[in-house]
Amino acid sequence: MxxxxxxxxxxxxxxxxxxxxxxxxxxxxxxxxxxxxxxxxxxxxxxxxxxxxxxHLADHPEKLNRVLLVAILRVTALNALATMVTAGPFWIADIISDTLGIAINLVIGVINVVTAVLVLNIARRWLTLARKADNISDIRGDDEAA
CATH class of the missing domain: 1.20.5 (Single alpha-helices involved in coiled-coils or other helix-helix interfaces)
Structure with missing residues (x-):
């Protein structure tokens, strides 16, 4: 049934x-x-x-250099900040061998992954923009040579 x-x-x-x-x-x-x-x-x-x-950046290469330098400094600062935030808890988690240590390591891993995503997004945006500006410059150089 x-x-x-x-x-x-x-x-x-x-x-x-x-x-x-x-x-x-x-x-x-x-x-x-x-x-x-x-x-x-x-x-x-x-x-x-x-x-x-x-x-605009292709027309002003000095501005492109300045923008790329700022992007490099931003990436460096983000990495330094992530290192400072995770270094102390990492050593503490290394000393603690129970569940709290595992939780601290998990949080550290999440912070590192988030930082890596932020760094990659910053780098991708500015590298794409620099590539496009470089392509515009190359096209203009070909037009002027012809």
Whole structure:
């Protein structure tokens, strides 16, 4: 009898769930399209701003050098800060050999991962911008040579 009850319960629930899915699908599709269009528009705006900034930096190489130097200093400062924040607890966690030590090491690991993500985001943004500015400079150099 128990197996029979599960069958009827499954059958009774599958019909309303199927109807609910069919009703919600068009709504979810519209929401996804709207979100996708908005993201595409934001990406185009961001891309245009990046191109303007790369063009400006290509026109002013001294500004590009200054911006890259600031990015290097930012990355160095973030790494130094992460080292200072995690060095003390690391030594304490090394001395403590129980659950608290494991928890401290876990927090230190999370801080290091977050710092690495921040550093990579800073480096990626400025390296991409520098590459675009360099490409603009190369194109201009080819145009002037021709």
């Amino acid at each position: 128990e197996g029979n009850t599960g069958f009827w319960l499954g059958l009774a629930l599958s019909v309303p769930v199927g109807i609910l899915v069919n009703v919600l699908t068009p709504l979810l599709q519209r929401t996804a399209r709207r979100y996708s269009a908005r993201r595409r528009e934001e990406a185009q705006i961001r891309g245009a701003a990046e191109r303007r900034e790369a063009k």
